Amino acid sequence: TPESAERTSVPGVATGLAVTGAGGDVLFIEATEMEGEPGLVLTGQLGDVMKESVQIALSYLRSRDQAGKLADHRIHVHVPAGAVPKDGPSAGVTMVTALASLASGRPVKSSVGMTGEVTLQGKVLPIGGVKQKLLAAHRAGLTGVIIPKRNEPDLDDLPESVRDSLNIHPVADVADVLALALEDAEPAASTLAA
Amino acid sequence: TPESAERTSVPGVATGLAVTGAGGDVLFIEATEMEGEPGLVLTGQLGDVMKESVQIALSYLRSRDQAGKLADHRIHVHVPAGAVPKDGPSAGVTMVTALASLASGRPVKSSVGMTGEVTLQGKVLPIGGVKQKLLAAHRAGLTGVIIPKRNEPDLDDLPESVRDSLNIHPVADVADVLALALEDAEPAASTLAA
Amino acid sequence: TPESAERTSVPGVATGLAVTGAGGDVLFIEATEMEGEPGLVLTGQLGDVMKESVQIALSYLRSRDQAGKLADHRIHVHVPAGAVPKDGPSAGVTMVTALASLASGRPVKSSVGMTGEVTLQGKVLPIGGVKQKLLAAHRAGLTGVIIPKRNEPDLDDLPESVRDSLNIHPVADVADVLALALEDAEPAASTLAA
Amino acid sequence: TPESAERTSVPGVATGLAVTGAGGDVLFIEATEMEGEPGLVLTGQLGDVMKESVQIALSYLRSRDQAGKLADHRIHVHVPAGAVPKDGPSAGVTMVTALASLASGRPVKSSVGMTGEVTLQGKVLPIGGVKQKLLAAHRAGLTGVIIPKRNEPDLDDLPESVRDSLNIHPVADVADVLALALEDAEPAASTLAA
Amino acid sequence: TPESAERTSVPGVATGLAVTGAGGDVLFIEATEMEGEPGLVLTGQLGDVMKESVQIALSYLRSRDQAGKLADHRIHVHVPAGAVPKDGPSAGVTMVTALASLASGRPVKSSVGMTGEVTLQGKVLPIGGVKQKLLAAHRAGLTGVIIPKRNEPDLDDLPESVRDSLNIHPVADVADVLALALEDAEPAASTLAA
Amino acid sequence: TPESAERTSVPGVATGLAVTGAGGDVLFIEATEMEGEPGLVLTGQLGDVMKESVQIALSYLRSRDQAGKLADHRIHVHVPAGAVPKDGPSAGVTMVTALASLASGRPVKSSVGMTGEVTLQGKVLPIGGVKQKLLAAHRAGLTGVIIPKRNEPDLDDLPESVRDSLNIHPVADVADVLALALEDAEPAASTLAA
Numbered sequence A, B, C, D, E, F: 001t002p003e004s005a006e007r008t009s010v011p012g013v014a015t016g017l018a019v020t021g022a023g024g025d026v027l028f029i030e031a032t033e034m035e036g037e038p039g040l041v042l043t044g045q046l047g048d049v050m051k052e053s054v055q056i057a058l059s060y061l062r063s064r065d066q067a068g069k070l071a072d073h074r075i076h077v078h079v080p081a082g083a084v085p086k087d088g089p090s091a092g093v094t095m096v097t098a099l100a101s102l103a104s105g106r107p108v109k110s111s112v113g114m115t116g117e118v119t120l121q122g123k124v125l126p127i128g129g130v131k132q133k134l135l136a137a138h139r140a141g142l143t144g145v146i147i148p149k150r151n152e153p154d155l156d157d158l159p160e161s162v163r164d165s166l167n168i169h170p171v172a173d174v175a176d177v178l179a180l181a182l183e184d185a186e187p188a189a190s191t192l193a194a
Ligand SMILES: [Ca+2]
Pocket: A034, A035, F063, F064, F065
């Protein structure tokens, strides 16, 4: 899928799945960091629950010493499009993935979309709209999707053709999301020359 | 009970009992800490009274020198599910227990659920919904419950079969809650080798 | 009276008298302090006027160099029950007493309840509901009450039996409240051994 | 007048004149200072305009190097009674006088009441309710009142008996208010012994 | 004009022209500075747009290194009368003039009133109410007025007698306002003696 | 076009295109910086989405180390006219351009207007009102316009005469906007002398 390939080519961007008034849709979580006083800037007209999702994602990584330089830097998380209000907890796994990608420098696999609430312990809780979200992932050309394990029963509602063309990964812990979604760290240029 | 066993396997998580529109329910209080500027991050769509409960819990421990590194670290308390508004003072004992577990490194016993308001002095005040909360504890497979001493009369409303299958601990001081609910500190690996 | 005896056994807790929808009642002001960045945490669903009362109480003590370590420590004042909204200036003398007790380490006498607004200079201003408050003090087993001097005329409304069983102290300055309500400093353990 | 004599016996308290729903009234502005982080605490249910009056009063003194230690200390200004909402700019001269008294250690004359808006340059602007305010001053036993020069025409409305019994000082600059209202600095105890 | 002469006799005060419900009026912008933590205190019941005008005025001067000590000091800008709500961008040139006067120590000419919005680059944008504002300037005895160049066509509405008695300066850049409105720096007393 | 030539003659000012109730219009984004505590001051009655646009623009530059001294200085962004409320994400490219111009010292070309939302990665997203905006650019005498690549289909609605008289640059990445819109750095005066 050209768009997610281009969007996720740099570390810090992950592909999420959302439900809108017009069915499911793919959205991108963009995270970046900069030197300066530590803090978290959130843009994209995020509602209260979604803002809390970003705090949960960051605390999950910081409390496990997986936030790297993020703990000391200024972090900005944006969810385009800028004028569209967004809310809900189901972007939790995508938030953790975008921030873990930024912290580690490992890009997110461009073929993978994801949805799921995350708790502070990293448990993945079920969300709504699985059918619409996976149809949207299929339309957008994604080949892998990550969903909460407790949402497995919702897969029955999916057309068989769609279910067959997607690698569907039900997960219970966000650590498994990171293992599935992050590219291996790219070898540094100097080691390639050996 | 598999879920509370898994959820409370790490220090910082305690099992509470709540009343919702649909009867009683079990909820988990998740607390974690990280280096950084001291402060308290609260998520889970907590109402004003519940936010005050967390402050009371933390001050109770800090003023007694039982907060350990928590006083100097950044603390995040989350109550899943992220999109469900929650309020009321009755999670007070659970808040103290989760934070004391995090501060001491002693996990919370996975078989125990609890409910009760706490004052800044650690007195445990009565709460509502005892019957529904204990039925929910029973359904969830918990074998021990901690309730405020002043709620003992409410136990009459409980079916005898339920009352017999639960170890019910009425308490007047939150210090007794901690004595009942926290696991012993695990011996360090090095001392086991002796 | 067992409850106030237990509640006021540690420094920082004072017994106030309040008017609720259901007549008069006894309430406890709990104050505690901890190391950390100086500041004032207020809980108990306090309204604007009651929050200002705490600030006035603290400034009264600080400006007279009677706040001891409180000026440099983090202070938490809580008024149970946690979910009941409270407001009004009439807990002023109780706030000063709780904080002075905490600062000095001298417990508050468990037999004494009090009511009265305090100004920044320490003047005690009249309040309402004297009759209901003193009836409540009597019911709760208190033997001494402190009221504003300007409320003396309200004592006529009190049943003679109640008036006779209470030591009623009308005061005009909060310094007199402290002299009446605080226990003597307890001799240190080491000096007892002499 | 006994009350103003007692209230203004310490530096930092000045007697103002106000209009309430029930005619004119005397009010006291109480200012105190304490060590700690610089800042301004305002209590007494003050409205926006009255809060701005305090800021103007303090800036007037600070910009003229007349604030002494106030610039570096924590300042608390309270206007009893604590539960009565108050607003309007006409307490401006009283605010300047209370703060100047606190900064200089010179008490305010207990026989003097005052009213008038102050600008940042110290100009005294006219206010309303002169008649009711002066009647209230008279009733309270004050013998001197300070009013804005531009309010002189309002004196015609005053009963002659009242006008004759009050020393009325119309002023255009707040420096004149301070010259009229502050007691001379009291000689230090050591110099009295000479 | 006696009032503006007296009001603008010290640096930091500039004469503005405003439109009120009752026609045009003259207002004074008072700016002062004091040592202490840098910051901007705004009083006079200013609306959002007028508060932004002060920030624009200050940034204009600071970004051009014309703010002198203002950048490091605490600044207070007040617009009497204190209880009258004020809003709109047309006091922009007056704000810049008052702050530039304060920064430079050069008083504002007492004969000059002004109106005009200012951009961050110092461009002077057109405003409304030119006729009423100039009539008010005339009534108040001002002899010079500064207006935006783009408002020149509005001068046609002015009675010829008024237009003839005022020196009207249309300007496009606020630098020209400062050149017209600020007095020359007064020679220091020591150099006068030479 | 005289106005944009004059307005954009200094670094930090870029020409945007907007849709108002009365069709399209040209607006100027003014950015300036000053020494002092780092921070972002926004004026011009900007709505939430437009304020977020400025934060996105600044983070885009800071995270790419293209913000130069802006990261450590105080930045003020103003959008005249001061009293007109403005909102929406379509000034994103103009915000990035104004800030990049300020950071680099390279002025923006006075002949170029622009419109387009920007994401945190610098992707240019489509906006509305292309026809009205380009008509406004034409009326204002601009000769070049930058629009989002995804808005190319909207060009069909434009009169051929207008389309022919404008150099229209569809872009997908804001880096291309900067390459098109910024003047070359002017050689320093000293090198001119060689
Ligand atoms: Ca960098």
